[in-house]
Amino acid sequence: MNSFHNENLISACQNGSVDEAKKSISNGASVDYQDQDGNNGLHYGAMNGKVEVLRFLVSNSIPLDVLNNDGKTALHLACEKGDKECIFFLVTNGASVEIKNKSGQKPGEGNMEAKMLLNNIVCEEKAFNILPPAQKAKILEIFYDVDSDGQKQIDLSKSKRFNKYIDEQINDGGIEKDAKDFIKACAVCNKETVNIDEWIFAFSKLYAVDQAAFDKFVDDYDKAVEKKGKLKNLEFEQ
Incomplete structure (x- = not known):
């Protein structure tokens, strides 16, 4: 059998x-x-x-x-x-x-x-499996929130929406630039989208070199959730 x-x-x-x-x-x-x-x-x-x-x-x-x-x-x-x-x-x-x-x-x-x-x-092997379980779980939580349609990839549109969600004071030019910079820095496989593994790896590298910046990213997200609720449940213009 x-x-x-x-x-x-x-x-x-x-x-x-x-x-x-x-x-x-x-x-x-x-x-x-x-x-x-x-x-x-x-x-x-x-x-x-x-x-x-x-x-x-x-x-x-x-x-x-x-x-x-x-x-x-x-x-x-x-x-x-x-x-x-x-x-x-x-x-x-x-x-x-x-x-x-x-x-x-x-x-x-x-x-x-x-x-x-x-x-x-x-x-970049210093970043392989460096994230402690709690931090990896948090990064995955954020990914799934940004990835509102469940495609397991972050494109320019989703990145721009996330930037506006985190920082309401940022102007349209800043939103566009930061989103493009993120995709350029993190996308490896096709250069236009960041998949779930690239997302984890990007934040693993950040954790390896600057844990304070990693913690600030998570803290900014948690504050936005506390204030507005989960990103995927919101509707607003990019």
């Missing part, structure tokens, strides 16, 4: 269905299950660009650097795919960039764009 549920888990990960993956595990599938090619759910999520599957599996303590029969980790496969969101998620959650596959290649070798992305992320 477990074999059936294990195969269902693999299928769910290939298709990007987190709900089906949850169901398979609740029915007895092993999150660590590897098929005949040595691929587990993380491999299949990575090779199919299913970052939500990766997030779910990592939350269920799947090892990040399991090798398949070709000696490849999920990060190898994400780099071959060139999927920036999967690459970003895996690396910032601790996937190794040093493991060589059976061809002697590290992740990203053979894909210059992926290699450059890896280098840009790894140089």
